[in-house]
Amino acid sequence: MRGGLGKFLIVTVTIFFSVKSNGQEISVKGGFLEDSLLIGQNVNFWISATYPPSLEMVFPDSLYSFNPYEISGKQFFETRVVDGLAYDSTVYTLQSFEIDKVQYLKLPAIILNEGDSTVIETPLDSIYLTELAPKVSDTTALKTNLDYQLVNTQFNYPLMYYILGGLALLVIILLLIFGKRIIKWFKIRRLRAQYEEFSVSFNSYIKKLKVDPDPVLAEKALILWKSYQQRLEKVPFTVLTTKEILGKDFTQELELPLKSVDRVVYGKRTQEDVYQDFQQIEDFTQERYSKKLEEIKDDSSSSKK
Incomplete structure (x- = not known):
């Protein structure tokens, strides 16, 4: 090379x-x-x-x-x-x-x-x-190994099949009875865990930017937000420009903070109050998270009626 x-x-x-x-x-x-x-x-x-x-x-x-x-x-x-x-x-x-x-x-x-x-x-x-493994041709000879190899004793496969079949039947019964509730519970649990992980990391960036408004640090915070927002909204935020993001019907309040962050990240400019823009972005994300959580809960409540 x-x-x-x-x-x-x-x-x-x-x-x-x-x-x-x-x-x-x-x-x-x-x-x-x-x-x-x-x-x-x-x-x-x-x-x-x-x-x-x-x-x-x-x-x-x-x-x-x-x-x-x-x-x-x-x-x-x-x-x-x-x-x-x-x-x-x-x-x-x-x-x-x-x-x-x-x-x-x-x-x-x-x-x-x-x-x-x-x-x-x-x-x-x-x-x-670069291929490391040699090509195998018709003339390649296999090496014979006649040494004794210790093997495990025979396993009771019929018993294993009975146990697995019984467990599978039990799982099917539980899913038929509690399936929707279980799915809703996992959705809520996953949504909360993802937001808590994002919130801790994002607020850490905000605190650092308050002390040191570094454009590289602002870029990392912006990437973290886009990645989480993409999972939350099921919209490809990571590949959208600011103009495309603001084109969504639920992002109007992000116009000022996102444009301000763009000037810092892409213009490599230091802006002392950039942390406030990220605080507005975090407030928006918290609101969207709460709305998604309520949608799942409302759907869960309506399914019980």
Whole structure:
């Protein structure tokens, strides 16, 4: 394989010193740092962009679908401005569990506009799968092993089948009698557990942002909220833009806090009161959670009548 991060640094330096010749054009490049991969082994994919500093450009976060790869890490480099052009770059550490001999990937860079955002993709790059197991041919010989092997005594399978059959019958009877109540109970229990876990983590981010309004910390809090809200509403919040989120009929009260958070996260700007925006977002989520909980309870009550 090629030297991973070393090669990326060479690519970074090359692009950095070529900024002057690019004028005011927007340029997005990327590709694998390695030539080949092993199943489950880390490989790196770099993406870089040059663009006018007046624009706001973001790269995919950890919730982006890197299919057929799974992301295991991310390293981003601070924005540089040279001769009137901004330069951004990020390296993603990925893993693949696919067995295709040649695998492909391209990533988007998103320019945030007042209206719809603009997506510019890197060229499609490929990487080869290295197979470790030798191919088995018709002439492959099997090695004979005649050593004595100790085996367990015979198991009473008929008795096991009777026991399993009786348990299955008991479970079916219980489900027929208490099935709906049991399902409702599990739904409520799961809903409460998910919200409590989210609330503890999210409020921890709010406390940290109150002390240190760091844009990276704000991005992590935003990702956590989108992930939980997606599970709660069954709406793909993690892939929606702020404009698309506000297009839902139940998110109108999020307009001011979400736009404020976007300026911090995607504009890399420090805003002392950003924690208050997240408090408003948390209040909205608590209200939506309470509504979902009441819907399940009301459905449970109506089923008893």
